[in-house]
Amino acid sequence: MKRENIDIVIIGAGPSGSVAAGYLEQKGASVLVLEKQKFPRFVIGESLIPRCMDNFEEAGFLEVLKEQGYQKKFGARFIRKQQIADFDFSKKFGEGWDWTWQVPRADFDKKLTDHLSSRRVDIRFETEIVSLERLDDHWIIITRDSHGEEYEIMAQFIIDSSGNGRVLARNLNLEAPPKIYEHSSMFTHITETARPDGIEGEQITFEILDTNTWFWYIPFSNGVSSLGFVGPNSWLDQFGENRTSAFRRMLEELNFYRKRFDSYELNFDPIRIRNISKNVKYINGDGFALTGNSAEFLDPVFSSGVAFATESGLLAAKLAFREIQGETIDWQKEYSDYIRKGVDVFSTYVKEWYTGKLQEIFFHSEPNPQIKAQICAVLAGYVWNQKNPFVRNHDRALENLYKLISTEKII
Template sequence: MSSTLFGFSDDFDVIVIGGGPAGATAAGLLAKRGHRVLVLDRERFPRYHIGESLIPGVMVPMEELGLVERMEAKGFERKYGGTLVWGNNEVPWNFSFTTGGRIPYAFHTRRADLDALILDRARELGAFVVEDATVKDTIEEDGRVVGVRYALRGLNGTREARGRMVIDASGQARVVGRKYTEVNWNEQLRNVAVWTYFDNCHRLPGDEWSNILIEGTADGWFWGIPIDKGVFSVGYVTRSEVATASDKALEDLFVSELATTTKLKDLLRDATPAAGYRSARDWSYTQDRFHGNGWVLVGDAAAFVDPLFSTGVALATLAASTLSKVVDKVLRHPEIEEKALDRYSAAYQAFFHDIRQFVEGFYDRSKTKGFYFNMAQDVIDPEKKNDAEVDFVKLVSGLSGKAGGLFELELDDLVADATPPATAG
């Protein structure tokens, strides 16, 4: 085994591309299981990222990583539900996570702080982390991915690292996915978002104090996220074609549409701008395949859905938690790799499909609150075992339906089938 300038071998059990929530979760949990893991990220943490509002599903992998108390100690704002101005009569309505099951809250966070917290925990658990490292290509031998070539900022040339499995958690960069599979864009969710931050914002009243606010407008919707004290993240989402057809710049469109809101405008009545504007577009997609010979995708590298219900981090870390169990089993029983990753892929896609199907339907704002509850029930509970409102909250919490298949993936039968029976002595 060769030595690098970092003083450790360049041979690993697993190489993880990307140190965001998905990559750091997978790396930390694999290291916790005794595997030698390398994480390569092109950024230097902490680094800015959008997606500050979380849902209760994220608490499952955070518990596994031992991070819940640290999240509390960081002072992240607890999030108990949501307030919506949505539907055919535009009367505000609320939902509470307590309705949906065992995890009654999540958090609003500054993502720079959250992502650094998870990546630092991966280090503590034994993963090797190299930042400012840009993966340039995969290394293949006999049709199998066996490692990566990467460049370090400020240094000439590339370096190599080899691993028995490569996990692509590179987010929307989709480093491995771009090379080995195709992306399918969701035409119904081709949207553009523009967002900024405000200080000195008012809060929603009473039990809604820390709710995320989602308010529909004629051609889109706004989010309002209370991040810290009086600071709000405020974003506007609309169809890409609407933004393109407008004669206004995205920032001007944001301002003009904000003036048409009711609740959000009131919360910002005494607020002052605290940042410039950022934007993103066309982010809802699914990769054709989630795995291949020696590689597997997780998080936004595999799929991403519209941010309407803040599902991104939860889906990414939940899938990463499951993937860590699958890869652990594959490393110990290489003969089950293809079938095990097939099961992971199928369960992940089913979970993702539930969320996407619901979000697509929810964008029809001509309906009533009861219609949306029933739609959630049709997606995750067609036998109507629960009340429709319970099903709605379970779905928007990330703790629903086919998620059980993802969280409780069984592989022992594959191991048993692949292991020759013992012969009598």
Template sequence: NRRDSTDILIIGAGPAGALAATLLRRQGRRVTVIEREVFPRFSIGESLLPQSMGLLEAAGMLQDVVEAGFQYKNGAAFARGEERTAFDFREKSSAGWGTTYQVQRARFDQVLADHATRQGAEIRYGHQVLAADVAGERPRLTVRAPDGGEYAIDGEFLLDASGFGRTLPRLLQLDTPSDFPPRGALFTHVEDGIAQGGPAAANFDREKILITVHPRHCDVWYWLIPFSNGRASLGVVAEQSFLEGYAGSDTERLQALVGEDPGLSRLLANARWDTPARQIKGYAANVKSLWGHNFALLGNAGEFLDPVFSSGVTIALKSATLAAAALQRQAAGETVDWEADYARPLKRGVDTFRAFVRAWYDGRFQQIIFHPHKNETIKRMISAILAGYAWDETNPFVAQPERRLASLEAACEVGG
């Protein structure tokens, strides 16, 4: 029976896995990544946040991303009926990058994975993790190779970066339900046909993600993420029960929902729907613990909140950065407390986003951003969170997100 060995075993070659692999190779560790798919492969999650630029830069991966020619992004725009508001991420209170990209993930993930390979990481594409044993001295995986044969591989430490595959949470019963209701998304890519200079485009900025609130249901929203090639990612998010109220194919359901918003309908009047829409649901998930005996969960394999603030890839990259730093100290002979050194610092930012996501769905955040009178200092602080700087303790919205949002909401009521 075949039995392989490595230093660091990683499940999944998405952004979390590729960044962790690169950082660990730079520390001189042997790294083996087990990836179920053959790249390039589609992934959802196309709008990055500027905070991710600093994380890619620190890993030496940014140049490859810049040279790939993705759509430049400098902010987020929001629409509700005829109301419009926008955040320019360069006008933010936190230090660091103020711009980033909107990326086709098939290409973006391949750029990162290829970088990890050039650094000497071994990525086994088409290999699927079937079982995990973390009880022994060294964690061990059972893997199915593309030829159908199974083999075992062990390592000193195991990182689960398998995203929505949630390999270890499933295999080790670490799953716990999310505290958000089950939502789903219908989405596709279109040739958007939004001619620059045309009447529909007058209020449209390709350099920002556009989030549109449904005209009648404030917890239903659409994303429009323009790419650099005249195409765009388009999707709608709602509670699963709401989406089930629409009949037909996923494309017909998405078209019906887009048709309900006059602003979005105008904008996409000339769009060519050339790709069948798809549905993803029940993606919000949590775990009992982000680590265990010689293993840790990265990115989406840990917790996934909600797509509204485009925080997923940033959290994935942050988790990989924190885990690689902890492993470096461990390799140097230091004792690492994975709760204090990994889980808690990661959750700091995740909890900031959690407070914002909650405020989005109960309407508070919308009330704040569409309020006609804006305090510039507060806008810069909110802009910093939307840009992904959710770990910046100098920002009061990181230190006390719930209290800050509550006090703003009260101010809106007075002001509005």
């Protein structure tokens, strides 16, 4: 068996692992990325939010991504029957990016890893982790490549960015009950040969079916569009086992988008994910950090997944690098508490979305522009900006606003 010594091993080459690897490459660290699949591979999570741009920039990806011509995303639209709530990132409170992209992830993630390879980062695709064990102050990881060749890797630190693979969560028994139970999603792609011009063919839109159930339309610049539903398991179950016919029947439930997609073949049998929310007991420990979806995933309603994946990947890489250099890192404070702060803000918004209160706020007929800008900054992913009262006092601010609009209709 071949033996190697590496300072930092990253498990998973999605956006979280790629951003971590990009940062560490810039620092000249000894880093290895282990990826189970061959790229390109399909993954969901196609609508980014502006905060991602800061992270891609810092890890050295922005210029290469700008060359790809992905569909630009300047905001998001929510539709409930005849009501429309539009958020424009250029009108958000505070500093930060005004735009981002809608991306077919198979291509996007491949571009990230191609760029890493061009920067000489060692990424081993189609590599399986046979075992991993923490011994004193290091890890022993046994891997097997697609030719059956085994390697023994001695690593100081593991950044687990394995998404739903949840490698360390499973190995170290870190799984915790999810915060949202019993939500499913079903999604597919179509190739829109007669896509409308302007925002109808460019802007991400969420159509609300009822308080708990919603649909996404995400057009990409390559003519392909992503369609998906999120709702209680029981709502999706009622359409039966055959996924293509179930999806067609779900499309008939739509109001705004009804009939829009009828003439298109589905590019693939819709994928169904049951119980989409995931959680862990803690996100760092002796010689490891969990980042992105391998740590926690709540709900896709505000497209925050890739933003958290890149935020946590980047921060874990920074701290792991400092630790390798001999610094003592307070992971609880510098990593866990920081990530938790942002997650807590989004958790409140997701919770109040499904109580229906946030939907009442969004669809209020005369929104106060200042309040809307503050909420818009949250939707853009700037959830660490304590100057924003809708970040700082996230739970009370939404609750108070909801009470006000229920009684006085002030916004």
